[in-house]
Amino acid sequence: MSAEPPPFEILEHTADVGVLARGRTLADAFAHAAEGMFSIMVNLDGVRETEQRPIAVAARDWPGLLVAWLSELLYYSDVEGLLFKRFEMQDFRPYALRAVAFGEPVDRQRHELGPGVKAITRHILEIDEGPEGWRVQVLLDI
Amino acid sequence: MTKDWKQILKRVDELRWELPRSFKQGMRVPGRIYASEEMMDVLAEDQAIEQVANVAFLPGIVGFSLAMPDIHWGYGFPIGGVAATNQDEGVVSPGGVGFDINCGVRVVRTSLREEEVQPHLAALLNQMFRDVPAGLGGSGQVRVNMQEIDRVLVGGARWAVEKGYGWPQDLECIEGGGALPGADPTKVSKRAKERGLPQIGTLGSGNHFLEVQVVDEIFDAEAARVMGIDSVGQVVVFIHSGSRGLGHQTCQDYLEVMEVAADKYKISLPDKQLACAPLSSSEGRSYLAAMTAAANFAFANRQLIAHWVRQAFGRVLGRKPEDLGMNVVYDVAHNIAKMERHKVDGKEVALCIHRKGATRAFPAGHPDIPSKYRAIGQPVMVPGDMGRYSFICVGTERAMAETWGSTCHGAGRMLSRHAAKRKLEGVNVAERLAQKGIMVRAQNRAALAEEASEAYKDVAQVVDVLHDAGISRKVARMRPLGVVKG
Numbered sequence: 001m002s003a004e005p006p007p008f009e010i011l012e013h014t015a016d017v018g019v020l021a022r023g024r025t026l027a028d029a030f031a032h033a034a035e036g037m038f039s040i041m042v043n044l045d046g047v048r049e050t051e052q053r054p055i056a057v058a059a060r061d062w063p064g065l066l067v068a069w070l071s072e073l074l075y076y077s078d079v080e081g082l083l084f085k086r087f088e089m090q091d092f093r094p095y096a097l098r099a100v101a102f103g104e105p106v107d108r109q110r111h112e113l114g115p116g117v118k119a120i121t122r123h124i125l126e127i128d129e130g131p132e133g134w135r136v137q138v139l140l141d142i
Numbered sequence: 143m144t145k146d147w148k149q150i151l152k153r154v155d156e157l158r159w160e161l162p163r164s165f166k167q168g169m170r171v172p173g174r175i176y177a178s179e180e181m182m183d184v185l186a187e188d189q190a191i192e193q194v195a196n197v198a199f200l201p202g203i204v205g206f207s208l209a210m211p212d213i214h215w216g217y218g219f220p221i222g223g224v225a226a227t228n229q230d231e232g233v234v235s236p237g238g239v240g241f242d243i244n245c246g247v248r249v250v251r252t253s254l255r256e257e258e259v260q261p262h263l264a265a266l267l268n269q270m271f272r273d274v275p276a277g278l279g280g281s282g283q284v285r286v287n288m289q290e291i292d293r294v295l296v297g298g299a300r301w302a303v304e305k306g307y308g309w310p311q312d313l314e315c316i317e318g319g320g321a322l323p324g325a326d327p328t329k330v331s332k333r334a335k336e337r338g339l340p341q342i343g344t345l346g347s348g349n350h351f352l353e354v355q356v357v358d359e360i361f362d363a364e365a366a367r368v369m370g371i372d373s374v375g376q377v378v379v380f381i382h383s384g385s386r387g388l389g390h391q392t393c394q395d396y397l398e399v400m401e402v403a404a405d406k407y408k409i410s411l412p413d414k415q416l417a418c419a420p421l422s423s424s425e426g427r428s429y430l431a432a433m434t435a436a437a438n439f440a441f442a443n444r445q446l447i448a449h450w451v452r453q454a455f456g457r458v459l460g461r462k463p464e465d466l467g468m469n470v471v472y473d474v475a476h477n478i479a480k481m482e483r484h485k486v487d488g489k490e491v492a493l494c495i496h497r498k499g500a501t502r503a504f505p506a507g508h509p510d511i512p513s514k515y516r517a518i519g520q521p522v523m524v525p526g527d528m529g530r531y532s533f534i535c536v537g538t539e540r541a542m543a544e545t546w547g548s549t550c551h552g553a554g555r556m557l558s559r560h561a562a563k564r565k566l567e568g569v570n571v572a573e574r575l576a577q578k579g580i581m582v583r584a585q586n587r588a589a590l591a592e593e594a595s596e597a598y599k600d601v602a603q604v605v606d607v608l609h610d611a612g613i614s615r616k617v618a619r620m621r622p623l624g625v626v627k628g
Binding site for chain 1: 188190214215216217218221240241242277278279280281333336337339340341346347348387390391393394397398401402413414415417555556557558559560561585586588589592628
């Protein structure tokens, strides 16, 4: 039996950074994409789960939903200074989701920070299903 | 798979390459890239040239899909891309501006010599690092509420000066006077404003920076003198930042609008990130009004940062910033779309100029540049990487004729962030810079490798290509003494 592929990988791009996330279900892949995004901003090992935020977004299609989901998380990150490390999908359907994101406020002393993510691009955005589950690819503007 | 670009591109001359329309069906105009042969080898390794072709699909595009020598793979537009669309059938594309609307560079001069600043450099950087928050989780010193932010979006740098952050004469040395007309705060979403509120007066992360630099070569003494750059050894400050979360969210919001609009107006494009709408449509007009508002936010942001830089110099050196001669040399946007008047086939017409990682470079005599620069041309600020040097150039008539009055914006990345980290594994970048006499203050020292010299092209080659091509002329070169990063 082959080893389970990692939940996400970081993709190289000259100016920005991509995330390739996988999951048994599309909902899992979306959660892993979010984890991948925050892993660029902070070493997730050092992030505690002291806060949680309910997230609800809807869109016109799956790529739109992925962009809306990650953008919503960035919004909380900018406005409330939160960094999330774990995501529980509560309801996931075409093309809407409800989830809870767990994390804590940025601590500039304790957290090992990386660059901030400015936005979610649609360039090279891909969502597909293979024999081993779902795969989503997204490029983030740094 | 990498394409053999040198087979595909037609060489026009030493520094100009043409991407023929036949390269990809649907290109409305050819592409044109400014680069030396050596740079072309680096360029051919990512998808930047493919993106030059994609931009040529935009309805109403005029002339060429242009790329400056600092071009590299972006999202939608290449970074270093310039495109003009005509007022009647043309479109506006948020991807041609980018998420960081009016990301740009401001240069502040001083009357100080390197030897006067050197003993205070550490204190100066510490003060700036405290007063201008950088990196994730840093919030600004100025608190604005939801009513006040609308005034920022209309007033731009003028709003900041009226609040006491800066000098009235700063405004004439900012592109568009620091407050572009046509901004409509009602077209900017509440979420964008919420993201902007805590971030006004902050630097951000990634490639944004504050640098204390010293002039180390002057190429055009007369132009330099007009800018207040008198001699080698003089200290100047470079500020690189943009519209922060407010701009990012505005672009994100309008990409959604444009995706629907592109379907509605039956515009077919090879990349969703290029989604656009006719300039004359309600979607296009709304985007321009919102984008202009976000651009004004960025001008206000750089105005606040410049104010705290002046305060830091004043406090540390024990003299008033006025007595230190800390005038703004110029402030330019390098991610923006603007309606401008240009000549097409001998006739003056209104065009929407998209500059994505490119800088306006108007020539001497142009009415849109401050009177003090009318004789030399508009100053163009071209930052390099933090280990080498930056340049100040001026725009030319040739830029007007060939590139819609545009030139490069910086060095341009060459390595991805991860590749840079791998290459510099085990290297203490801050220490290595210290050995070169460059002091660094960074919120995140581990990420400095991502911004090290190795990650960037040599900006001297970039400005030389444009100097030799007659697009922008070199005026002075500066090297860094101290760097503040996110």
